[in-house]
Amino acid sequence: MTKPRSRRGGGRPTIADVARKAGVGAITVSRALREPGRVSEDLRRQIQAAVDELGYLPDPNARALASARAEVFGVLVPSLTNSVFAEVLRGIYDSLSDSSYRIQLGNTHYSGLEEERLLQVFGPQRPAALIVAGIDQTPISRRLLETAGCPVVQVMETGPDPVDMMVGFSHFDGGKAATEHMIEAGYRRIGFIGARMDPRSQRRLAGYRAAMEAAGLFDARLVTTTPVPSSVTLGRGLFRDALAKMPTLDGAFCNNDDIALGALFECHRASIAVPKTIGITGFNDLDMMEVAFPSVTSVRTPRYEIGRLSVAMALAAIAGKRPQEPVVDLGFELKRRESTAR
Template sequence: MSDHRRRARPSSAVTLADVARASGVSEITVSRVVRAHGPIAPETRAKVEAAIARVGYVPNRLAGGLASAGSDLVGVVLPSLSNSVFPDVLRGLTSALGTGGLRAVMAVTDYDLDAERDAVAALLAWRPAALVVAGLEHRPETVEMAKASGVTVIELMDIEGEPIDLAVGMSHTAAGAATARRLVTRGRTRIGYVGHGAQDLRAAKRRAGLEAALAESDLRLEGVTVVPGPSSVASGREALAALLAERPTLDAVVFSNDDMALGGAFHCMAADVAVPERLALIGFNGLDLAAALPRPLTTVRTARERIGRIAGEHVLARRRGEEPPRLTDTGFELVAGGTD
């Protein structure tokens, strides 16, 4: 194992003693703060809580001789289950973990990084065999907890950045760039974008890649509509209608994902907008439903189930004392449908 990888892997969990040293109080005082038991001066509590956040301490809910009971659990924190994307990831993950007798315990955050931080704290308190989270961007406290936990940490769906431990996924910037180049080669020059909530940081990377690649051909996005909240077919339909009302000369629209693009396709059907003759549509994810449209959606297909399966295999490899690659690029495929 290289020195770089050895340093990247957490070696031991942060303890009460570490918090006591960081805060300058006794372990008993730290324990009282953690268990909310007994009188504690407000200034002392604040000092201990600041030290806990700084060193990444997570209380052990299995203390007292039951720690081995949590060794077959893997904490999984996902941003959404509203479409098949993350269920596909979860299916691959659980199928791989099952071969090693491990079970997934899951939390959903709705792309809220504060909710992710709280979910990670709750799951790490049970001392799981591993922690699996989506994306590479987290609150600083989340990163510190994960690093200090001493467990295998795998970040999914993205490899553009420095992982806490291991990462399995793809380049979203490259996917956005591939989308732009596809449209340029098809002769599209008046391109718009329909997206969803800014909290989806991987969608933001795809948009950045899209805009950078368009700039290579002296093009830019001619119109943008981003709806608040999560993606959905309904919001995609409404957003495309609003965008075309504002920018009627667009000849192509890129969507943040297939849910939104499906909604756009339904708007075009209802409004008698000819696709792709009048307007090209491109999505992201490669959902089965998008392929079932009368004109299958042109989209970027991601290896979602494979990403989950590889993550599960990495967890099992670590338990065997093996060292998986720090970054695993599963790539993507631009699927030419009938909408561009």
């Protein structure tokens, strides 16, 4: 009697069409596609033929509704233009490109509020897993993550209290190692130059401070920071500020490589000898640091690996194989180069 609603979907074949063509039940088609091992080889072949002939593609929305689980990885990063996160993302994408998971990417702009909003958007969709940058979620974000009902991986850092899993390294140790290296190299009045000053930068600063204090070299006037987003241009400006404030500066541990590059260019421009008069160290070890003249000492961070491993851990957790150790510290490596070779 009631005629079916005209196909909303513009006539795409459905699982029922495939079932009819293959002469089996719809549920068997569904199984053949999702758990081929549970369908006899004969039927599997028949069904595959029907799928190919019709060009059937399952509707992910219907799937998600029926199974209360979307084949989506939610990924939250604080910035898209910061190449550090770009590399993490690349790792995530490379690890997921062979699977049928889609990736939904959110940009928190380093804002806890925006992170909450995005988690609120991601949650109702029932993602298969969530990957979020950082370990300093607001209480609300934390609860949203805990109640998301899927594996959660916090990346970039390690810490004592994971929501679920963590992959990263210690920014404190990285900052400390870089600073200790400069002290060993003979620098004394080493400045800390930092932009953005997100939680990870703060911890690098803390590492710097610990190393300086241990050597009896710390002086608050050596620290130059700004909440303004990082850039090479800003690095140049901050370096000039630092030098103006403290003309006897003989080293600069820069928050990140952009800042370090800005400092290096300013040294060229002002004819300050690097590493002789001033030593420079960056953080992250972007490609360009090795090529720069002089090449710039930096802390190599395992960004791509963090992306890869976070996905591997999430996939394992989805498959029910929780890792022995939920927090993985991938470490870092100090790359000593010309810019601190006094």
